[in-house]
Amino acid sequence: MPALLRLAPLLQIPISQQIQDTLLTVQEAPLVAKVITVGVILGAILFFLEKQSQSLSTFLGNLVQIRGQLTELGTAPTAADIDTQADRAKLLKAFRIKLEKRLTDVLGTDQLIALSYEDRPGEVGRYQRAAPAPAAPPDDSPTWQTRLQSLNPMRLLRRPEQAPVALTDAETMMAVFDRKDVAGRLLILGEPGAGKTTTLLELAQELVARAETDDSAPVPIIFELSNWTQDSQAIGQWLVAQLKEEYNVAPKIAQHWIATHQILPLLDGLDELGGVRLPKCVHQLNTWLPDSEPDRRTVVCCRTKEFRQGEVRLTGLNGAVELQPLSDTQIQDYLSSVNQPRLWADTIKPSADLTDLARTPLMLTVMAVALANRPATNPADIFDAYIDERFARYEAQHGPLPYSRRDTEQYLRRLAHQLKAQSQTAFLIETMQPRDWLQTAAQKWTYSLIFGLIFGLIVGLIFGLIGGLIVGLIGGLIFGLIVGLIGGFDRIEPIEILDFSLARFARKKFFQECFKQLIVGLIGGLIGGLIFGLIVGLIVGLIFGLIFGLIGGLIGGLIGGLKSDITVRTEPNQGILASAKNALILTGLGAVFAGALAIGLNAVLPMLLNDTDLIRRITGAGIAAAIWTPLNESGGQACMQHLALRLVLWRSGTIPPNYADFLKYTSELRLTRQTGGEFRFFHDLLREHFAQSPPPAP
Helix, strand or coil, X not given: CXXXXXXXXXXXXXXXXXXXXXXXXXXXXXXXXHHHHHHHHHHHHXXXXXXXXXXXXXXXXXXXXXXXXXXXXXXXXXXXXXXXXXXXXXXXXXXXXXXXXXXXXXXXXXXXXXXXXXXXHHHHCCCCCCCCCCCCCCCCCCCHHHHHHHCCHXXXXXXCCCCCEECCCCCCHHHHHHCXXXXXXXXXXXXXXXXXXXXXXXXXXXXXXXXXXXXXXXXXXXXXXXXXXXXXXXXXXXHHXXXXXXXCCCHHHHHXXXXXXXXXXXXXXXXXXXXXXXXXXXXXXXXXXXXXXXXXXXXXXXXXXXXXXXXXXXXXXXXXXXXXXXXXXXXXXXXXXXXXXXXXXXXXXXXXXXXXXXXXXXXXXXXXXXXXXXXXXXXXXXXXXXXXXXXXXXXXXXXXXXXXXXXXXXXXXXXXXXXXXXXXXXXXXXXXXXXXXXXXXXXXXXXXXXXXXXXXHHHHHHHHHHHCHHHHHHHHHHXXXXXXXXXXXXCCCCCCCECCCCCHHXXXXXXXXXXXXXXXXXXXXXXXXXXXXXXXXXXXXXXXXXXXXXXXXXXXXXXXXXXXXXXXXXXXXXXXXXXXXXXXXXXXXXHHHHHHHHHHHHHHHHHCCCCHHHHHHHHHHHHHHHXXXXXHHHHHHHHHHHHHHHHHHHHCCCCCCCHHHHHHHHHHCCCEEEEXXXXXXXXXXXXXXXXXXXXXXX
């Protein structure tokens, strides 16, 4: 009879006859049947814990906070606890690197066109900035109608309709941003391709320079409003989430920065939200920008047509400017600078449609390439001609195409549709998620099967240290398949940087994470030990489980406490590559620790136990825990998931086998732009052009 049934009467635990019969059946079953049964139970528990991990983490985090409040009663957290200056410098450096790469790509390869702006304060419900009106003649006394109108209180709510005021060439966007009437709250409007994002990048460059020389100046960060996906989410909460997503900033630090106005959000792509969601976002922005918070500054970019169709006013802002169409002189000067002086007189000027298209900097740069060798009359034809010319120029400069044109356009169409479905404009390979990219049930099942096989093979090899290699491999593969097919692993979370800091906040976070993971490890070890006891007996199973949980929780806490807060992505798929590197390094250190642990256990356990086989199994459990935990927790699981996802997408023709190499190639074609590890289409209009074609069948 199993040990659990013998202990039940002593512990006064009621066990039904049906459960007793089941336990006896499992106990008397062959080893393979036991392994399958235990695998099913462990898989189900793992699936449940995966689904409830956030709740458990929150619960343990609250316990840690309560414990900290009790031990530091009366001591409120200060900015010094968060080490804001060190983290501010890291974030500023990360954004500057990213900004410089985007500026180099956008401004370094194209001829820069000087843009003109017009003041549009009426778009944010403000009075027009105008010169003082001349004094009225002395004999021009107000009429009785004028006197009566002056008594009307609604007169104060009426905005005068005045002609826009053209800004002088000397008044840069930075000067507009710093104007007293604007006070750092600015709306930038313009037609598609008019240069809104380029203007925002140039403004960000000047704001970064200011922040680097003035520690009190806020850190400018560009955020894509297309990532605002929850209509009721407050802008402050969304900014905290985006800082975590884009730069891996700890939420506590991000909340402190947002609350104390140390972040200057530069919000691009308001029009990407569409006609229904745009007014909702404007409402949230107005709520986040009350007059009572004058130090809270921000810049918002939006297409003119979409903003006006929304029939809303960003009343939280103080000023607005609109980028103006290019003049005939500007168009001719640009075409001359790119050695296409005849294109204006021969092709563009005779056509009113082409002339209108050439008024925007983007379409002008595209037309200079597209119309060099073939005619086109509408944007779709112009983009098709542009793509043709880019392929032709690449072949002339570099030789044969590394990817066929058919495959290239197919992969880009799928990427454009994916970005559109996720309301995104930028793409990082390491952010690919199974729930977003897998379209069919067959793809999802295949992903689960491949991940389960990889997971189970590694588990089997490591846990073969306890029960032998053959038994370990069989049990690991069965367990992995069950875990993969049950699901729950549809979220890939790379571990990019591990860093140890002696700062107070870093030390506090380190020990809190160790405490949380130790508790999770002990709970998991206790549950796993009870289940493992179905095979080897209750007492032995509990010993294995507790040792495995103790060591696993301790190592997991050490790794969790070493996670860095600020990430700079400089290479494609950096997150997964860094996760693989971290997993290999820490697994190696875990193996060294496992060797020392084995020596220690073999020296101590014989003094406590007489069973040689039991000592060997306990030592094997400790070694397995010391190796498996750093492999899994330091990025190994993310690498397994990413590999399974990439294999499924490659076999279905959705992506090429080497996605990073392909995307670099498209940036050389000038169809995309690369900024470190991030890729964007050459322009949103080109992305929309690819997305208009039906996506390839998975």
